Amino acid sequence: MSQPIIISASPHVHSDRTSKKLMYDVVIALIPAFLVSLYVFGIGAFIVTAVAVISCLLFEYLIQKFLLKTEVTIGDGSALITGILLAFNLPSGLPIWMIIVGSLVAIGIAKLSFGGLGFNIFNPALVGRVFLLVSFPVQMTMWPTAVVNNTSIADAVTGATPLGLIKEGLMFGDTMTNISADLPSNIDLFIGLTGGSIGEISALALLLGGIYLIVRKVITWHIPVTMLVTMAVMTGIFWLINPEQYASPLIHILSGGALLGAFFMATDLVTSPMTKKGMLIFAIGIAVITVVIRLFGAYPEGVSFAILIMNAFVPLINTYFKPRRFGSKIKSKIV
C-alpha cells in the first residue's frame, strides 16, 4: 500500500448529498422564474440579477478575506443564492447603487456578522430587501409594468402591482368589482404577465421550481403547502364574508410574493425550523402574519415581513417542538 490506511469512526459511507449540491439545486429551481422575468421585464431583470449576484459574491469574498480573515467560502453557492433571491425581490428598474447597498446589508449584516453560513437568524436576502424597502420606499415600489419584450429600461412604464392596486382601491372606498377591472386576469397572474418584483411574478415558474426542489428532496412539502393552504383559508374566510371588501384567495396566492416566499424564502434551510412539527407552526405563522399585513396593514404586501418575523421565532420553535423521542412515556403506556 502506497498510502497509510485511514482510520475513522463509523459510518464509513456517506450519501452523495452535499451542501453545495443542495445550493445549486436551488439555483436550478430558480431558473424558470428568471426566464419569465427576462421575458417580461427584459434586460432590466438581467442587470438587477447580475449586479446583485456579483456584489453578493464580492462582498462575501472581501469581508471574509480582509475583515474576518477566515476561509473564503464563496464557492459553496450560498452567496449566489442570496444574490439571486435578493434580486428576485427587487423591482427591475432599481438604481444599481441601491442593489449594491442591499447586497452589502444582506451579506455583511444579515449573514457574516452572525457568523456566516448556518449561523444567521434571518434570511439574508430578505433582510437586504426589507432594508431597501424601508430606506427607499419610493424607488422600491416603482414597478415597471409588464411590457413583453421590453428591451430597454427607458421604455418601462411604472405602475402598481395587483396587490398595490387592490390596497389603494380599497383605501379610497372602491369595491372589489370595480378594482378587478384593472387587475390582470388570473391566467396572466399565473403565467406572470403582470407587474412586481423580478422573481415573484410567474406562479407557474415558481411552482415548477418548487416542485423540482421537493422532488430533489432539498425541501419538504411542509412549509410551502401549509403556508399556502393557511393563506387560502384565511383570505377565503374574509372573501366569503365580504367579497366586495376582500380579494379572492386565488388572487392572494397568485400575486405578490406568496409563492416565491413559500417555496424559496420561507424554506431557506438555515432560517427555518428543523423539525416537521416546527415547520408547520412556522408556516402557519408566516401565513397569518402575511394575511394580516395584506388585509389590514399599511403595506400592500407582507410576505417578507412575515418571514423575517417568524425567522426570529425559529430558535424558540426548535426548542419547544422536538421530534417525539422513541420510547418516550406517552406511547409506551398505551402498549
Place this chain on the structure above:
Amino acid sequence: MLKTFPKGGIHPPENKITSSKGIKRMTVPKVVNVPIAQHIGIPAEIVVDKKDKVEIGQVIAKSGGFVSSNIHAPVAGVVTKLDMIIDTSGYKKQCIVIRTDAKDEANFEEKEYPLKKNIELEPKEILKRISEYGIVGLGGATFPSHVKLNVREDKKIDCLIINGVECEPYLTADHRLMLEKAEEIVVGIKILMFALKIDKAVIGIENNKKDAINLFKNSVKNEVGIEVAALKVKYPQGGEKQLVRSILKREVPKNGLPLDVGVIVHNVGTIFAIYEAIQHNKPLIERVVTVTGKNLENPSNFWVKIGTPIKDLIAEVGGLPEGTRKLVNGGPMMGKAIKNTDVPVTKGTSGILVISEDEASRGEAKNCIRCGECVFVCPMGLEPHLLMNLSEKGLYEKASNEDIMTCIECGSCSYVCPSHRPLLDYIRFGKSIVKKLETSKN
C-alpha cells in the same frame, strides 16, 4: 404492506455483492490469535499456559463473571504465547496465540452435522449449555446470550424475535446462513421457545432477501407459533428496538430493553450457534464472515475460525487490491475501521469490508446549514445536530437531558449530513462522558 418502523431511517446503497456466493469453509489458519475480550462485559480469564496442548473446543479462557463468556480453542494445537495484539478496538489486547497442529485431523474434518430435530435437553440444561458454550450475540454487539435469556421471574416474555434483517450494506453472512441452514435455524428457534416457554416466534427478514423469506415461509408451514415477517428495506431495520417496533408495534421504553415489552431478540447467527451447541455439542468456535469490497477479486462468505488473522481471510479472496485505504470490521454503517491486517476475527466479526481510495476518505466538515436532515433520519427521534453541539461544547448535562444516551449509534445522521459533519463521533464521545458522569454519581 411491509412492516417497518415509523420514524427516520435511510436507504444506503445495498451493495450486497456476495449474496449469491455460498458459504465456503476457509482453510484452517496456521496460527490463531484468540482475544479474551470478544464480548461485551468482563473479559474472560485465561486458563491455559504457554506450551499447553489444546484440543479443539476446549475452554481456554473462563468466563470472568456473570456478564462474560467462555472462550474455546478454535483449533487443536499448541499455545505458543500469550501476547498483546491489536484487536478491533484499535488497542492491544490480551490474546491467546495457538499454533495449529497440522497433523491433528480434528482440525480439518468437514464438520457438516446431519439435521437433528428432537430436543433432548431440559430447559435448564439448555440455558446452562448456552452459557458454557460461549454463545454471544453474533449480530455484532456480542452481548453474552445467557444473560439475555436469563429472564427474571417477574418479567413476562411472550414473543421471541429472530433478527434476520441484516440491514447493513455489503454484508450477506446472515442471508447466506438463512439460505443454507434454514431447517437448523427453525430447530434452534424451537429450542429457545422450549427453553423459555414461549409459544410465539417471529423471524424478521428485510424484503431484499425474498429467497430467504420464501424459504422460511415454507419451512415454518407446519410449525406452530413461528411466523415470518417481511420487512421494508430501510436502515436500521435490524436495530433491536426498531425491529420490535416494526414487527409487534411495541415500543421499547426509553432506556429500557425489549424485555420490558415482553420480547427477546436474537440474531439468526446466534440461533444457529445455539442449535449447534445444544444438538451437536459444538461450542462457538467459528462463524460466518462476509469478506467483501468493490475491488476484491473474489469476494465471498466463509466459515471462519475465531481468532483467524484478517490477512488470511484477505488472502483467501485474492489479496488486498491496489489502492486499498480502509479496512472495516463489520458493515460500513456500524463497523470499526481496523489498524492492520493482523487483527483477528472475533465472535462479533460479521464481515470484513475492503474500501478503496475514493470511498475511504471523509469529506471535509463544513458549517451546519441547519437543514434538519439528521433530525428527519434519526430513528430514535433525537436531534443529532444539537447533541453534537452540546457535547462539543462540553454541556454534558444538557446533552443527557436531550436523551443522548438513547442514541443507538446507527450512523444515519452522519450518513446524510450534507455538510459532512462528524455528528456521530461527537455524540459517541458525549455518550461516553455522560455515562462516566452517571456512574460517578451513583
Place this chain on the structure above:
Amino acid sequence: MTDSVLYSVFLLASLGIVAAVVLYVVSKKFYVYENPLIADVDEILPGANCAGCGSPGCKSFAERLVNTEDISDLFCPVGGNDIMKEVAAILGKEVVERDPTVAVLRCQGSCEVRPKTTEYQGPRTCAISAMVYSGETDCQYGCLGDGDCVKVCKFDAMYMDEATGLPVIITDNCTSCGACVEECPRDIIEMRPRNKRDLKVFVGCLNEDKGGIAKKSCSVACIGCSKCEDICPKDAVVMVNNLAYIDPVLCTLCRKCVDVCPTHSIIETNFPPKKVKKEVEKKVEVKVAVVKEQIVAESKKSKTDA
C-alpha cells in the same frame, strides 16, 4: 414643544424612581449574609478560576477555605505557598507547605522518531481519537498530538510544536494547575517537583510494550532494559511493566541513568552542558531536540536558521 419635553422628562424620571425603589426593596429583601472573610480570601487568591484546587473557581475555593476547619489538604497550586500562607494568616488556620511542581511531558515521540502508520480522519481532538483507536502511530501509550492539553491550558503555558507534533510546556508560565494532566487521555503529562534551577531528570516515555516492539514503534521509547535501574545509586528507578519510572523524591539528579539509557528516553532539563565534551557531543544534539522547555524561543529560531 416645551410640553412634550417636560412630559418625556417627567415620564422617564418617574420610571427611574419606580425602578430604583423596586431595586432597593428587592436588594434588602433578598439580601444573603456572606462571611466577609470569603471576600477577603477571594481577593488574595490569584483569580484565574483554573479549578486546579478542585473547586470550580476561586470564589468557591475561598468559601471552602473559610468554611473548612482543617485546610491542610487544600492548596492553590497557582498561588503556591506564599498565597496559602497569606490565606492562613487571615483565617488563623494551619497550612502545609508543599513543594512547587511543574508539568512535564513524558513523551518524546516526535514525527521523526515515531513514524505514522495510519491516518486518522475525524474530529481532531485527543479525546475522540483516543476513543476510536490507539492513534496514528504504532505506540498506544504516547502523545496523540491533537493538542487537547494546549486547548485546556489557561495560562498560555503550552503550545503545539508543528515540527515534532508534540505539545511544549513553557515552564515559566506553568502554574501546575493540573488541567492538562486531567485532560490528557493518555496521562502522559506528569506533575514533578520544581527545584530552584528547575533541574529535572525523568523518563520521557510511557510505552509498556516489550523492548523490541516499543523500539520498532518509536526509536526513543523506553525498552525496559533496566540499565538505569542497575546504575542508580539511590534506588530511585522503578521498573514496572517494561517501563522505567524515576521517583522524584529519591532522585538526586546525578544523571547517571541519562548516560546509560540506550534509547535516550531519559530526559534531563536545564543542566549546564557537561564537562566531557567529546563524549557528549552527539548527545548534545539529542538534548537540543529534547530539552525544549528551556529553549523555547531560541530553539525555534535556530531550527529555522538551520
